[in-house]
Amino acid sequence: MVYLTRKAEFSASHYYHNPDFTPEENRRIFGKCNNPNGHGHNYTLEVTVKGEVDPRSGFVVDLKQLKEILNREVLDALDHRFLNKEVPDFFARIPTTENLHLAAARPQAESRTIASRANL
Amino acid sequence: MKAHLTRRYMFSASHRLHNDSMSAEENQSTYGKCNNPYGHGHNYALEITVSGALDERTGMVCNLVDLDSFVDREILQRFDIQNLNMLPEFTSQVPTTENLSACIYEIVQRGFDHAHLEKVRLEETMMNSFEYAGSEEVRK
Numbered sequence: 148m149v150y151l152t153r154k155a156e157f158s159a160s161h162y163y164h165n166p167d168f169t170p171e172e173n174r175r176i177f178g179k180c181n182n183p184n185g186h187g188h189n190y191t192l193e194v195t196v197k198g199e200v201d202p203r204s205g206f207v208v209d210l211k212q213l214k215e216i217l218n219r220e221v222l223d224a225l226d227h228r229f230l231n232k233e234v235p236d237f238f239a240r241i242p243t244t245e246n247l248h249l250a251a252a253r254p255q256a257e258s259r260t261i262a263s264r265a266n267l
Numbered sequence: 268m269k270a271h272l273t274r275r276y277m278f279s280a281s282h283r284l285h286n287d288s289m290s291a292e293e294n295q296s297t298y299g300k301c302n303n304p305y306g307h308g309h310n311y312a313l314e315i316t317v318s319g320a321l322d323e324r325t326g327m328v329c330n331l332v333d334l335d336s337f338v339d340r341e342i343l344q345r346f347d348i349q350n351l352n353m354l355p356e357f358t359s360q361v362p363t364t365e366n367l368s369a370c371i372y373e374i375v376q377r378g379f380d381h382a383h384l385e386k387v388r389l390e391e392t393m394m395n396s397f398e399y400a401g402s403e404e405v406r407k
Contacts, residue, residue: 148399148405149365150397150399150406151365151396152396152397153394154394200363204361205284205361205365206297207397209297210395211299
């Protein structure tokens with residue numbers, strides 16, 4: 148079983164705010180990340196898939212397909228976006244980096260065809 | 268007490284991804300520019316992770332001098348500044364980084380007896396890396 152990790156980089160802005168909290172609570176819990184005008188990060192995403200090596204091609208997965216899916220499903224959706232305002236996953240959920248993990252994993256799980264052989 | 272030790276090495280090599288049993292079109296569609304007939308090169312970063320009980324006298328999992336000399340003799344001298352396709356290890360398999368990772372794992376597993384080999388991790392580029400742990404899962 149070989150594990151393949153592909154990195155991708157994207158940049159986005161966000162702010163942390165829970166409408167169920169009072170303004171004081173939001174400031175106390177999220178600190179300067181609660182600034183409503185947002186702030187940005189350069190994110191580095193690593194996606195790891197695993198599988199048996201195809202004896203014919205020597206590949207665990209077609210990296211070109213994996214890159215295309217990462218570009219289409221993750222980078223096109225997130226790169227140079229204000230996550231709170233432009234990405235539906237975060238209209239009702241705080242765009243913490245914890246929640247960003249889950250959003251990045253979901254389209255990949257739906258794209259299992261990349262990988263009839265490799266597992267995310 | 269058990270501890271893990273990871274040591275990092277660098278080597279450079281060229282390869283061409285091509286399978287003689289595929290047609291020219293299938294080689295091209297499978298490997299893309301990696302099928303360029305003259306090959307291309309990478310600076311590979313290799314990480315070898317070993318584990319073992321700490322030696323009470325030395326405080327070490329294994330002596331790095333032993334690991335370095337083994338890796339230098341058996342891995343770096345074999346692969347550094349080589350064309351992988353020309354080596355006996357790749358006469359019957361394509362020198363993808365998946366196969367190279369497994370090949371390095373087997374060499375260390377077979378020949379290095381100063382600590383238990385946990386896994387091999389091989390970076391092909393800054394963006395791609397591969398891990399292999401033999402019959403074990405890399406992540407438990």
